[in-house]
Amino acid sequence: MPKGTDATTTRESATRARTRRAILDAAVTLLSTDPAASLGDVAEAAGVGRTTVHRYFPERSDLIAAIGADITERVEVATNRARLDDGPAPEALERLCQEYFELGDRLMLLYDVPQFAEWSGFEQETPADRAILALLRRGQEQGTLDPHTDTGWMQEVLWALLYAAWLRTRDHGTPRHAALTQCLRTLAKATAS
Amino acid sequence: MPKGTDATTTRESATRARTRRAILDAAVTLLSTDPAASLGDVAEAAGVGRTTVHRYFPERSDLIAAIGADITERVEVATNRARLDDGPAPEALERLCQEYFELGDRLMLLYDVPQFAEWSGFEQETPADRAILALLRRGQEQGTLDPHTDTGWMQEVLWALLYAAWLRTRDHGTPRHAALTQCLRTLAKATAS
DNA sequence: TCTTTTTGGAACAACGGTGTTCCCTTGTGG
DNA sequence: CCACAAGGGAACACCGTTGTTCCAAAAAGA
Structure with a gap:
């Protein structure tokens, strides 16, 4: 393409x-x-x-790669929509989380099957990754995010919580909004300064 | 058996x-x-x-089931060793996290491949699950854990953070102790009252 | 309507994983 | 040292998935 x-x-x-x-x-x-x-x-x-x-x-690999590319693109779009440079860092992080949550099943694939990430160049730092890390650093500098927590780890936590929230909607029938609310609250507490 | x-x-x-x-x-x-x-x-x-x-x-399924049973047993042992009924809830939770972290790769399997859980009766509430939920409720009643967070969700967060920590040691070469420390710190913040 | 896309299905060969059998070699323990 | 337990490896049939080809039916679009 x-x-x-x-x-x-x-x-x-x-x-x-x-x-x-x-x-x-x-x-x-x-x-x-x-x-x-x-x-x-x-x-x-x-x-x-x-x-x-x-x-x-x-070939099967073509399908896998296409899915990977599709997800990558959606992640970029979602990241842009969150407007990470605007307003207080915690609120930007919350917007991002909400946007990512909308990606639904796709998130789980990226997390579950390393193949999708590998076959679409998602493994290395994407623009989205860089934007998130920049946001986290900004929050630390401005004193709104915990300066004692590694930004890379914070990012990992973001994904992990999103994944956990989706698991609950899928396997426990928890309503989406409830799962998202819990996720946002926990993320806020975990990253607060 | x-x-x-x-x-x-x-x-x-x-x-x-x-x-x-x-x-x-x-x-x-x-x-x-x-x-x-x-x-x-x-x-x-x-x-x-x-x-x-x-x-x-x-058969392949026999191997899968055996792995599932093995992991289930180890989880039980680890849970007992953490002595969840002793001392303040946050500290008990930390002990539990440390014990589980020692399970290493096995954790990821339980999380990644639903099959292992299914083929060994891990899907339903195990004694370990019940013990953890009891601990979380105890913490909430004693005011040492966040009473506004659902205990089921807290449990999910525990597993998610452990998984994330292991991912970092496996894929990013982060030393085990560093990953565990970050994990414990984040979990403490996320569950604090 | 009529032409061009687009699709569905059958049939096929190839491949890899699985599960089994048989026999020979290795080694463990008495 | 010897008998018996245990493992290695080759060979086999079986099965589901994959990838391909060909042709007829269905659907778009002019």
């Missing part, structure tokens, strides 16, 4: 774009509960023939 | 016991990084023939 993210680039027909999305979304949902699901399962979940899946993603 | 955990029950020769352990340990280490590793890989990692693996664990 060498083309930019320009909206009107004549890449593929609207029909094809929709099928691609269907497959991608179904794959995310399915693989987030069973990372070893077969392509046949993915096809069925997407309401599509197995042949069609292969038409869009010749 | 119908026999009890009595130490001197003549179950199998010392040799067989050692081989079983070798396979079990190798499997834990290997599967914690790649849950889809083949039995051949496990055998190789254990320094043992593939045939031998089948001799001890006829």
Whole structure:
């Protein structure tokens, strides 16, 4: 995919774009509960023939990579929307957490299956990572975030709490808003100065 | 394994016991990084023939179940060692965290691969779970733990932070003691009243 | 409507993992 | 030292997944 993210680039027909999305979304949902699901399962979940899946993603690794790329992009978008440079650091962190929480299943994949991260260059520091670390440092300098906690660790905690919150909505039927509220509260306490 | 955990029950020769352990340990280490590793890989990692693996664990599911049972038992032992009923709740929680941290790779398996939990009855409330919840409630009643945080969520946070700490030692080369210290500090802040 | 995309399904070969059997070698313990 | 327990390795059939090809049906779009 060498083309930019320009909206009107004549890449593929609207029909094809929709099928691609269907497959991608179904794959995310399915693989987030069973990372070893077969392509046949993915096809069925997407309401599509197995042949069609292969038409869009010749090999399994292509599908994996596409999912990785998709998630990476969504993470970037979510990060931008949180406007990390604005206002007090704790509030920016809360906005970020809310945005990430919206990513749902996708988060779990990134955390669960290292493959997705590896196959899409997510392993190294992404712009999002850098932005978060910058935010955390800013908070420490301004005295609103705990200066005695390593920023890298703080970031890890952010992801871990998000993951835990999602686990609860998935396996315990906890309502999304309740899980998110708990998550935000705990994160705030853990990072407070 | 119908026999009890009595130490001197003549179950199998010392040799067989050692081989079983070798396979079990190798499997834990290997599967914690790649849950889809083949039995051949496990055998190789254990320094043992593939045939031998089948001799001890006829089917793959038998190996999985054995790992699950092994971990469950270790969790129970660790929980008992932490003596959750003694002293202030926050300190008991810290002891528990330290004990669990010692379980290493095994923790990640329990978290990563739901199968291990399912195939060994870990899904439902274990004695360890009940003991932890009791501890958390005790802390809340005595005013040493945050009464506004759901105990179930606190427990989830405990596991999530442990997992995050182990991730850092595994992938970032953070020394174990450093990771544990960060983990304890964050957990204390997150659960403090 | 008619043409062009797009899809579904069948059939196929290849591959890797699994579970089993058999036999020979190693070594543990009496 | 010897018998018996234990492990290694080769060979085998079986199965599910993968990736491919081909053709007919369905759906878009002009």
